[in-house]
Amino acid sequence: MKYLSILLMCLLPAFSYAGQAKDMAADPVLEKRMIGLAENLRCLVCQNESLASSHADLAEDLRREVREQMQKGLSDQQIIDYLVSRYGDFVLYDPPVKKSTLVLWYSPFVLLLLGVGVLIYQLRKRKGLIVETELSDADAQRAAALLNESPEIQNKPNGHGGDITDENYRRRDRSLSPTSPPEGESGDVSLRDARVKDPQA
């Protein structure tokens, strides 16, 4: 008994339809045509809803009006013209291309072209910045030395930075970047030093 009642309760939602019963006309074909047309028309009261889905009073009146005009045998275009003559192009979700809607229709393309233009300009500019340089013998030697990670090489003065000691560089590095670890705590001294030792860096 208990399970039966649970089962029945689970079935309950199947019987709770919430349809547009109020607006259903006697003629389902006409109703379908009306909804099809009204979906492309804006409800003026709740402006982001279509005439088909709005529950505003005016929307209901306008649906009635559209339905009646369809019964009279007017074409979709005639009905649209009827509404536009009263409420303006604003009722159309698909506004016609005219002088006042030029910006609406074409600004996306203009913006797209503008964006492509900026992109091309930026890419060209970047390309100019990349300069392929040959590795000099001294640099190749240094790179080889660093890759071997031999500590004494780092302390030897090299062609670029002569008398500047490691310690000086560490100090300078700290003053430039607050995130660099304080003296003695650094775990990657050799890597960091290798980076800052190059005056061109």
Added chain:
Amino acid sequence: MMRFILPLVVFLIVAAFMYVGLGLNPREVPSPLVGRAAPTFTLPQLQEPSRQFSPQDMKGKVWLFNVWASWCTACESEHPVFMQLSRQNLVPIYGMDYKDKREDGEAWLRKHGNPYALVVSDAEGRVGIDYGVYGVPETYVIDKQGVIQHKHIGAVTPKILDEKIIPLVKELQAK
């Protein structure tokens, strides 16, 4: 320098669009009826349903056509403006009680006063559709030839009355 100027310029352009765009009232849809003949209708009067009124009766006169309803709260706020205007005898105000019950409309006029030369009842809202009414109150200025010269959407304030409607009425009356 370009690094700072370009974003600033873009920001200013966006800000200008925002300033203008957000200042607009999206509910104010320009009416295609302005400059066209006021749609004709024949409606029963509110207080005397046996008598009818039609805009053709107003040929040769400049008049205001105000759409209101007893259920409309904004109408209450604009009502004193029309009461004031009716005392000045500048221009006749004709009212249309839109989608309203006759009793409610009459009771509302008794309570708030009646500035209208005449009120018609559009219980079904069909004439409202012909006039492109999509919210009350709405006020139309109609000239001697029966052409709608101006449509005001929303409550008429003393400022709008003094700066727009009355000068327009005087201009049209002089024609």
